Amino acid sequence: MSLPVSLGFWIMAFIPIGMLLFLMIKVQLPAFRAAPISLAIAIFVGVFFYKSGANLIINELLKALWNSLSIILVIITALLIYEVTNEAKAFSSIKKNLEEIAPNELVRILGLGMVFVSFLQGVTGFGVPVAVTAPLLIEMGVLPLWAVVIPLIGHSWAGTYGTLAVAWSSLVTQTGIEGNILNQSGFYAGMFLWIINILSGLSICWFYGKDKGVKKGLFAVLIFSFIQGGGQLLLTQVNGIIANFLPGCIALLGFIVVNKIPMYKESWNIDKSQIMNRNKSQVFSKASVDIKLYESFFPYIVMTILTLVLLINPKIKGVLTNFSIGPNFPRTSTEYGFVNSQIIKYAPFAPLVHPSTFLLISALAGYIFYLKKGYIEIGKLNSIFKEVVKKTIPSSIAIISLTMMSKVMSGTGQIDVLAIGASNILGKNYGFIAPFIGLVGSFITSSNMSSNILFSNFQFTTAELLSLHQGVILGAQTGGAAIGTAIAPNNIVLGATTSNILGEEGKILKAILPFALGIILCFGIITYFLATYISL
DSSP states (O other), rough: OOOOSSHHHHHHHHHHHHHIIIIIISSSOOHHHHHHHHHHHHHHHHHTTTOHHHHHHHHHHHHHHHHHHHHHHHHHHHHHHHHHHHTHHHHHHHHHHHHHHHHHHHHHHHIIIIHHHHHHHHTTOTTTTHHHHHHHHHTTTTHHHHHHHHHHHHHHHTTTTTTHHHHHHHHHHHHHHHHHHHHHHHHHHHHHHHHHHHHHHHHHHHHHHHHHHHHHHHHHHHHHHIIIIIIHHHHHHHHHGGGGGHHHHHHHHHHHHTTTTTHSSSBOOOOTTBBBBSSSSSSOOOOOOOOOOHHTTTTHHHHHHHHHHHHSHHHHHHHHHHHOOOOOOOEEETTTOOOOOOOOSSBBOOTTTTTHHHHHHHHHHHHHHHHHHHSSOOOOOOHHHHHHHHHHHHHHHHHHHHHHHHHHHHHTTHHHHHHHHHHHHHGGGGGGGGHHHHHHHHHHHOHHHHHHHHHHHHHHHHHHHTTHHHHHHHHHHHHHHHHHHHHHHHHHHHHHHHOOOTHHHHHHHHHHHHHHHHHHHHHHHHHHHHHHHHHO
């Protein structure tokens, strides 16, 4: 027997994804209610159509529980660092100080939603940039829904080479590419990611003030994007490990410089901006106290220093990574012969280098610092933890259910049928959907890295069989995966949780979809022409 690839099986594999989108966007169900329904459908399809036994399903569900742990720890610790900062009344001080540094409101928003969020993606990843940046944008006066939308699109371009290029390394490992094809794949990946970067900046300007916002913010976006996207593209040909990190650091300095330019030196805003809260005072943070800027950012400074010191140095990182734990899983297969190999130490969890560890240490360091400064009252830590746990429960249900849906669809062969079926139909026109396959992978898994693990080898082999340019196809795979992280439900849940709007995930997804689908359509056209004609 072999995995069935037919229209009927393709439709059945798409139903769980389609139902999730329908429930979240059309019915407006929160993710923690929509995800379990879609999970149940995925299990039903896997058992009755894809011939998967109970042992396989149970093992995939257990894998998902293990994977969920990493994400939930990030949620808990990201909330903790926010609650500590909020309890110290530091957010109002951040707003006041940023207004002095960047009097132009749009540039302030770009500074957080395009520059700072990308820097965080470069050093941490795992959804941390969205979870951390959304509350800061709210304090800047951005409405909560848009405070989640902005970092979601603003950080997406940085996923491939961010976190020291783990997603790119996964693609290289899966495909085994080297030499010219490695350099070519890196070039096209950098090209696609630069397009996302500049369009995300322009989209933020459009959200803020339509054509007037784009006109005002265009020069700033071009400067930031030249540093970020252009710098990354250049470094893909030199050293992929630092291709995102180094431009991200330089862009922070670029933000300071941009605010010295005459057109951005004066106070400026659009009073009727759709994304700003103009009608009522911000109640998201506690009352303001006189805190210096470095004190306001103290937990985030600690987090950045910890990450840089421990992860940039390969020797230190190697030592810390050696301590890891992970469960073992047996070989399983469906009656169609779709095999999940035996795994020893599945998805190793290395607590000493996990982002949640850095967030936890930073939050506790911030608590002690603020306590000594008198910004937090003694005995508040217990109430802070209770608030964090209260906010974490609904989002944890959503994360676990979504991750289980992903693993069940992957483990039963549904994901493969979606990809293979589309490629079989399109043939030489396959380039049109190569970016979309990458998007589907990261939409389901919420990870550029996971999408590359799932599909990069498939994309590489398909390109070879169809005589398409493999470097273009691989670049499109990870470029599409980058866009997918912007609409991935798990990432949306992270932002909604720290923004205190859990339950509005459908509205957030609806706001981002035009951006994501518009880019993926452009990528499909570009990939088709480049992959087809460059290889001739």
